[in-house]
Structure formats: structure tokens, C-alpha cells
Amino acid sequence: MRTLLILFSMIFSFSNLQASEVSEWFKKESNQFLEIINNNEGTENENYEKYKYFINKNFAIKSIAYGLIGENIINKSSKNELSLYLDVFTDYLIKTIYKLADSNSSSSIILKDVDIKDNIYIVKSIISDKKSSANLYWKVIDTGSSFKIIDVIVENTSYFVTKKSEFNKILRKNRGSLEALITEIQKI
Numbered sequence: 070m071r072t073l074l075i076l077f078s079m080i081f082s083f084s085n086l087q088a089s090e091v092s093e094w095f096k097k098e099s100n101q102f103l104e105i106i107n108n109n110e111g112t113e114n115e116n117y118e119k120y121k122y123f124i125n126k127n128f129a130i131k132s133i134a135y136g137l138i139g140e141n142i143i144n145k146s147s148k149n150e151l152s153l154y155l156d157v158f159t160d161y162l163i164k165t166i167y168k169l170a171d172s173n174s175s176s177s178i179i180l181k182d183v184d185i186k187d188n189i190y191i192v193k194s195i196i197s198d199k200k201s202s203a204n205l206y207w208k209v210i211d212t213g214s215s216f217k218i219i220d221v222i223v224e225n226t227s228y229f230v231t232k233k234s235e236f237n238k239i240l241r242k243n244r245g246s247l248e249a250l251i252t253e254i255q256k257i
Contacts, residue, residue, distance in 0.1 A: 088183040091190045091209060094216045098127055099178040099194070106176050120167045125159070129210060129217035133229065134158040136219075137236045138247065146247045154251050161254050178205070189219070 105119045124130070134155050135143055143151065181193040192207040208220035208229075220229040236250060243249035 088185060088190070091183050091192060091211075091216060092180060095180055095183075095192050095194075095207070095209070098123075099180070103176055103178060117163075117167055121163050124163045124166060127216075127218055128162065129212070129219045130159050130162065131155060132210075132217075132219060133162070136229065137233050138240065138250070139237075142240065142245055142247055145245070150247050150251075154247055157251050157254050161257060190216070 102123060105116060105123060108116055108119070137158075138154070146154070176196060176198045179195045179197070181195060183193070184191045188210065190207075190209040190211070192209055194205045194207065195202050196205045197203070203224050206222040207218055208222070209216050209218055220227055222228070239250050239253050240246070
């Protein structure tokens with residue numbers, strides 16, 4: 070019984086240590102994100118480049134992009150098609166977040182809690198400006214060298230689930246053509 074209690078306390082301590090590391094990472098990165106959002110002095114191009122750097126640093130872009138199209142499409146596509154898709158998706162993700170962030174108002178992100186389930190950290194936060202607030206959940210993985218965001222859930226709406234549905238609709242309509250999906254993403 071004593072061994073079981075020691076083992077349980079070690080696991081609990083390790084879990085708390087990991088949650089603490091994720092919390093520190095999140096606070097640092099969300100503050101950098103807020104600096105970008107709240108920067109009214111930089112040019113539009115300078116701010117876009119900062120978003121680009123932030124997204125590339127903190128999002129598991131390849132995992133997200135490949136997860137949205139599925140293994141079947143990946144296996145039947147050429148390396149060139151996959152590379153082009155990854156580039157186009159990365160630009161799309163950056164533009165999406167760039168457009169969603171409103172630099173005309175002062176925003177804040179408050180960390181509420183960090184949970185872990187199946188090696189995925191769920192970072193619960195609230196994002197608010199002077200007019201409104203929203204619950205924001207970040208699904209984060211530990212890559213060994215850093216933490217990466219794999220999904221963002223705003224008021225119970227998952228970015229990943231929403232985009233997977235949209236992309237699958239385009240792929241079904243075009244008989245699984247990754248080229249057609251790339252063309253549609255570029256239009257957005």
C-alpha cells in the first residue's frame with residue numbers, strides 16, 4: 070500500500086510539474102501574442118510578419134494540416150502536392166488568425182487552468198477586450214523540445230473540427246483531389 074501511495078504521489082507531482090511548465094509557456098507566448106494584437110504602431114506588413122513568426126513557432130502546422138486531409142489523401146498525393154498544400158495551409162492559418170485578431174482594441178488573455186488527457190494539455194483561458202469576453206481552450210502537445218498548439222476551441226467550437234468538415238466537403242466534391250483543395254484554400 071505504501072508503495073502505491075509513493076507511486077501515486079510521484080505521478081501526481083510529475084503531472085503538476087508538466088502542467089506548471091505548460092502554464093509558464095502559455096503565459097509567455099500569450100503575452101507575446103497580445104503584444105502583436107495590441108501593436109498599433111507597426112505597419113500592417115510588420116504585424117503580419119510577427120503573426121507569421123508566432124504561428125510557425127507555436128502551432129504544430131504540419132500535424133494540423135495533415136490531420137485535416139487524412140491518411141488516404143496523404144498516401145495518394147505526391148511529395149510536391151503535399152509540400153504545396155503545407156505551404157498554402159500555413160499561409161491560410163496565418164491569414165485566418167491575423168484577420169481574427171482585432172488590433173483596434175486592447176485585449177487580454179487570462180489563464181484559468183491546465184488539464185492533461187491522453188498526453189494532450191487542455192489550457193483553459195478567457196480572452197477579453199473592453200466590450201466582450203470568450204472562453205478559449207488550447208489543445209497543446211509536448212514535442213520534447215517545445216510545446217505546440219494543435220487546436221483552438223472558441224466557445225465550444227473547435228478550429229480543427231470545423232476545418233476538417235470544410236476540407237472534407239471540398240475533397241468529396243472533387244473526388245479526393247488535393248489540387249482542388251489547394252485551389253479552394255488559395256481563394257479564401
